[in-house]
Amino acid sequence: MKHYCHYHPNTAAKWLCTHCQTEYCVACMPDADTHRRHGHCPHCGQTLRYLGAGTEVEPFWNRIPQFFRYPFHSDPLLVIGICTFVPLMLQANLIGLIVSLVLLLALFKYTYAVINHTTEGHMTPPPLATAFTGSGFGIVILQWLVFILMGGLVYSAGMVGGPILALAAMAFVVLVLPASVMILAMEREVGPAVNPINLVSLISRIGWPYFVLYLHLILMMLASSAVQEFAFSNFAPMLAQPLSGFISSTFMLIFFHMMGYLLFQYQEELGFASDFQDETPAPAQDRSRRLEADIDMHVKDGQYDRALAVLKSAVKSNPPHPQRVEQLYRLLTATNNAEELMRHHRILLLWLGDRHEGTAIAGLLKTLTGRDPAFRLDDPELIVHCARALHSQGENREVLKLMQDFHKRFPDSEHIATGYLTVAQSLAQLGLWEKATAFLNFIKQRCAQHPLHGKIDAYLEQARNQQPLRGPAASFDVGE
Numbered sequence: 001m002k003h004y005c006h007y008h009p010n011t012a013a014k015w016l017c018t019h020c021q022t023e024y025c026v027a028c029m030p031d032a033d034t035h036r037r038h039g040h041c042p043h044c045g046q047t048l049r050y051l052g053a054g055t056e057v058e059p060f061w062n063r064i065p066q067f068f069r070y071p072f073h074s075d076p077l078l079v080i081g082i083c084t085f086v087p088l089m090l091q092a093n094l095i096g097l098i099v100s101l102v103l104l105l106a107l108f109k110y111t112y113a114v115i116n117h118t119t120e121g122h123m124t125p126p127p128l129a130t131a132f133t134g135s136g137f138g139i140v141i142l143q144w145l146v147f148i149l150m151g152g153l154v155y156s157a158g159m160v161g162g163p164i165l166a167l168a169a170m171a172f173v174v175l176v177l178p179a180s181v182m183i184l185a186m187e188r189e190v191g192p193a194v195n196p197i198n199l200v201s202l203i204s205r206i207g208w209p210y211f212v213l214y215l216h217l218i219l220m221m222l223a224s225s226a227v228q229e230f231a232f233s234n235f236a237p238m239l240a241q242p243l244s245g246f247i248s249s250t251f252m253l254i255f256f257h258m259m260g261y262l263l264f265q266y267q268e269e270l271g272f273a274s275d276f277q278d279e280t281p282a283p284a285q286d287r288s289r290r291l292e293a294d295i296d297m298h299v300k301d302g303q304y305d306r307a308l309a310v311l312k313s314a315v316k317s318n319p320p321h322p323q324r325v326e327q328l329y330r331l332l333t334a335t336n337n338a339e340e341l342m343r344h345h346r347i348l349l350l351w352l353g354d355r356h357e358g359t360a361i362a363g364l365l366k367t368l369t370g371r372d373p374a375f376r377l378d379d380p381e382l383i384v385h386c387a388r389a390l391h392s393q394g395e396n397r398e399v400l401k402l403m404q405d406f407h408k409r410f411p412d413s414e415h416i417a418t419g420y421l422t423v424a425q426s427l428a429q430l431g432l433w434e435k436a437t438a439f440l441n442f443i444k445q446r447c448a449q450h451p452l453h454g455k456i457d458a459y460l461e462q463a464r465n466q467q468p469l470r471g472p473a474a475s476f477d478v479g480e
Contacts, residue, residue, distance in 0.1 A: 003016065003023050003051055004023065005023055005024055005025035005027075005028060006022050006023050006024065007024070007025070007028055007296060007297050007300050008025050008027060008028070011025040011026075011027070012025065012056030013025055013051055014026050014029065014032075014034070014050065014051050014052070014053075014275075015028075015029050015032060015039055015048040015049065015050060015051060016048060016049045016051055017041040017043070017044065017046055017048050017049075018046070018049055019041065019044050019046040020041055020043050020044050020046070022041070022043065023051075024042075024048070027293060027296075028042070028293050028296070028297060029042075029048070029293070030289035030290055030292075030293055031289070031290045032048065034050070034275055037050040037273060038050075042293070042294060042297065049273075050273045051268065051273060052121075052267050052268070052272075052273030052274045052275050053121060053264070053267075053274065053275045053276050057264060057265045059209070059265065060209065060212075060213070060258060060261045060262050060265055061209070061212055063261065064216075066123075067254050067257055067258050067261070068254055070125060070253065070254060070257045071125075071249075071250045071253040071254060073124065073125045074128075075125050075126065075127050075128045076110070076114075076125045076253055078128050079106070079107065079110050079128060079131045080107070080246060080249045080250060080253070081246075082103065082106075083103040083104065083106060083107040083131075083249065084242050084245040084246045084249060085242055086099070086103060087099070087100040087103060088238075088241070088242055105137050105140050106131040106132050106137075107131065107249060108139075108140040108143065109130075109131055109136050109137050109139060109140055110126070110130060110131035110253075111252055111253060111256040112136065112139045112140075112143075112184075112185050112256070113126045113130045113131070113136065114126060114253060114256045114257050114260060115181070115182065115185040115256050115257075115259055115260040115263070116185055116186075116260065117130075117260065118257055118259075118260025118261050118263075118264055119185075119186070119260045119263045119264050119267075119274060120264075120274050120277060121264060121274045121275050121276045121277040122277045123276070125253075125257075138188075139184070139185070139188065142184060142188070142189075142190050142193075143181070143184060145190050146180055146184060146190055146193050146194055149190070149194050150173045150177075150180070150194065153169055153173065153194075154166055154169045154170050154173060156169075157169035175214065176196075176199040176200075176203065178210070178213060178214060178217060178259055179199045179202045179203050179210070180193045180194065180199060181193075181256075181259060182202065182259050182262075182263055183198055183199070183202060185259075185260075186263070202270070205266065205269040205270060206262065206266050206269065206270075209262065209265075209266075210262070213258060213259065213262055216255070216258060217255055220251045220254065220255055221251075223251070224247055224248050224251045227243075227244070227247045228240075228244040228247065228248070231243045231244050231247075232244065288321070291310065291314060291324075294310055295307050295310055295311065295327060298310065299331070304331065304335055307331060308328075308331060308332075308337075308340065311324055311327055311328040311331060312328070312340075312344075314328075315328055315344070315347060320347060322351060322354075325347055325348065325351040326351065328344065328348070329348050329351065329352070329360075332344070332348075333363075333364075338367055338368070338370070338371040339371075341364065341367055341368065341371075342368055342371055342372070342375075345364065345368055346379065346382065348364060349361060349364065349377075349382060349385075349386055350382060350385065352364065352386075352389065353382075353385040353386050353388070353389040355389075356389045356392045356393065357389060357393070358389045358390040358391070358392055358393025358394070358395045358398075359393050359395060361386050361389055361390055361395070361398075362390060362393075362395045362398045365386075365398065365402070377402070380406070380409075380410040380413040380415050380419075381415055383402055383403065383406065383415075383419065384403075384415040384418050384419040384422065386402060387399045387402050387403050387419055387422045387423070388418075388422050390402065390426075391422050391425055391426050391429075394429070396426035396427075396429045396430050397426075397430070399422060399423060399426040400423065400426060400427070403419055403420070403422070403423045406419050406420070406423075407420070407442075407446070414450075416443075416446065416447060416450075417443050417446075417447040417450040417452045417453070418452065420439045420442060420443050421439075421440075421443060421452060421459070421469075423439050424436040424437075424439040424440050424443075424459065424463075424469060425468075425469045427439065428463065428466075428468060428469045429468075433463055433466055436463050436469065437460060437463045437464075440456055440459050440460050440463060440469075441460070443456055444456045444457075444460075455471050455472055458471050458472035459471055
């Protein structure tokens with residue numbers, strides 16, 4: 001069953017709050033621990049249920065090419081090669097027989113490791129050492145016990161009901177064999193692997209994809225038999241035997257990987273949760289990602305007051321995070337919250353000025369003066385900063401309004417020259433050349449110590465020629 005995030009409907013959910021009945025994706029739960037399968041609902045604080053990758057995993061029938069490439073990684077190739085070719089080099093004695101049996105056990109142990117490895121979310125094969133070290137050899141003995149019990153079932157059916165019942169029992173055993181292998185790989189017990197109720201339950205939970213898997217098993221068995229028959233018919237036994245063993249082992253790894261992937265795909269139906277383990281690790285958890293998720297959820301829930309409270313707290317940091325300032329601006333303008341725009345106008349105007357958002361500055365100033373007709377900025381540096389951004393966006397009349405009586409209001413400001421140059425440039429854009437010249441002359445007379453003073457003559461020359469006021473051309477001459 002597919003689950004999608006409540007807040008991001010096109011994204012697969014990874015977490016479920018059974019109390020709120022709300023599903024969350026990774027972006028909504030950046031502070032949850034996927035390795036420990038532990039997280040808390042951001043709304044009610046209850047422990048979340050981890051859904052794993054079952055809601056987003058690709059159907060196994062779409063991964064057929066990847067399944068057939070699986071045995072050709074270095075580790076499985078080495079396992080198959082060692083278990084297939086080493087016995088050929090051994091002498092036909094007791095030691096050779098023992099070594100061959102041990103290698104056969106290692107191969108079967110590795111195939112069951114493939115199921116478990118894939119079920120846990122690893123799409124790359126387990127390492128070579130898995131076949132020859134550690135525990136797990138007992139699974140092979142358990143599998144042989146399962147085969148013996150299944151054979152006993154068929155024999156008993158024949159004894160009780162004759163050939164027809166024996167044939168029916170054989171058909172049932174063959175049908176449930178993959179399910180038995182999967183249960184044995186997960187449970188590591190013979191009882192559940194031969195219990196008809198467990199076998200039928202697993203097949204019913206998976207549904208028709210189980211029969212697709214079963215069809216692939218039949219096809220691979222037929223293909224393996226055909227290859228073996230061809231090898232023994234056309235090559236010497238010395239060559240045919242290892243070739244046949246190699247092909248059989250390869251098909252076996254492919255099928256065991258497919259069974260593990262089917263369990264991984266239907267993990268929710270089977271009552272466990274697992275996730276992809278071979279992908280790029282998630283970025284380190286930090287408070288900003290949790291904050292981002294909370295803001296997003298509050299806004300999508302229509303809880304603008306909560307989102308505003310979070311943002312107001314965030315922008316109090318020094319220096320404020322530009323992304324939080326942007327979110328605050330977007331929220332306040334979208335909700336037309338003039339009161340909060342007035343309260344935070346300094347930081348918002350500074351951010352807009354840094355981005356040269358002249359049109360947005362003009363709109364914000366209009367909102368502020370609409371709320372308070374007597375409103376005027378009282379920070380000379382901020383005024384000039386906004387004026388330059390307004391001019392860059394062609395908001396020249398707004399520049400004139402903003403800079404009105406600037407030298408009277410701030411007679412000792414170091415920003416008079418820069419501000420009035422912006423005024424002159426705006427006047428030039430409006431075709432008011434005489435007024436532009438007057439402001440340039442004011443800078444020349446009043447701001448003799450300012451770095452711009454030496455460039456004013458070039459600006460005046462451009463004004464006389466009614467050219468855009470761009471100042472003196474850059475010079476690349478190197479003094480002698």
